[in-house]
Amino acid sequence: MKLGAVNHIALTVSDMNRSEVFYNALLGFLGYQQEEKTDQLILWASNNGVITISPANPESPNKNHDRYSVGLHHLAFSADNREQVNSLHQFLVERGVKILDPPAEYSYLPGYYAVYFLDPDGIKLELTHTPNWPPESS
Template sequence: MVRVVGIDHLAIRVSDLARSKRFYDHLLGFMGFEREWEFGEVVGWNNWETMFWITQADPEGMKHPHHEGGIGYHHYAFELGAREEVDALYRYLLTQNVEIVDPPAAYPSYGEGYYAVFFRDPDGLKLEAMHFVEKEKRRARLKKDREGQ
């Protein structure tokens, strides 16, 4: 058996690399990522927990824009350290004229203290920034259990 310790990176294809690079430079920079790679038609950012990469769609891919509800990518959630950070990101997104799908709100059906904002990138890909109190409690219990062993 193997144990996954985290998600190393997410890579998405985009329709306009230059436009998406500007968008993600601003968004990811605001969230503490640094652009670390740029080679050919690939750009990658890193926050030393995970990496986020974009790459230009090929000509065949350009014929098939993303369709939410289709097979494949639904959305990507960035976990933030506090509810106030979700609100701060929302205010930032508004200054950047980013399309907001759902403004910050609590989602009690997702679990205790789930709070999130949903928005779209230039290709209409859905992104989320969230904070989850229940997940913090789970991490604390796991850490305590591991220290007790």
Template sequence: MATQTLHRGRLIDHLQLVVNDLESSRRFYAAVFDVLGVPIGGSGEDYFWADELFVSSAASRAAQGALTGRHHLAFQARDRAMVDAFHRAALAHGGRDNGAPGERAYHPGYYAAFVLDPDGNNIEAVHHGDADRSAASVEISF
């Protein structure tokens, strides 16, 4: 049996998006995650996952046969250039602009971009400005 590694200790444990067109979403998220440096963790006939995000078709067991509707989720970006690259990659792979890269009034240094994924979910990449972390995450292997 292969060892799996999970990262825990961030604000979000996991999110699930139930999508109409899994292949469109797979292409979209593969491009966005490539820019953000997040590998696709695994996939199957009716799902794929990366880090804390699980994306499935309505036919998946986890979805229980229903589309979940519009969601907003934000990915952490290392710097402003990564936010910019996220926006470009998302638009080039089926996303629609929902807020070009720029500073937002949420707090000083909040730099973000927003796109709508192929199912209309509001996806954000954000850099909160320069900060020190005690650790990137807690690594759990099993």
């Protein structure tokens, strides 16, 4: 591990069964495997890290994620090329996933190419290919 590398991402969800189906498909496409499952946690792992989901507090007044409130705005995964972004887009469309923005080049960085979509609780997710990023360290 490198100092500062993200170790894991933990998300809370309103419906564990519904989210398990969604994340099994998405994370399987991205090369993750489900490694652990209990009533309170489902964990997927790959060489790129760990993603977990846990049930949200049923007493919480928020029933859907609001990315403009304090907390997570969105979660972006990396792609090796534009074809992977396009393939994931097609994969998501076939499953009826809500697409926010289809694959396109965005002006964040030169060559930034991404698709944006929502998980079942409205958490914004992204797959992006950014050539020459991160820059090579000297």
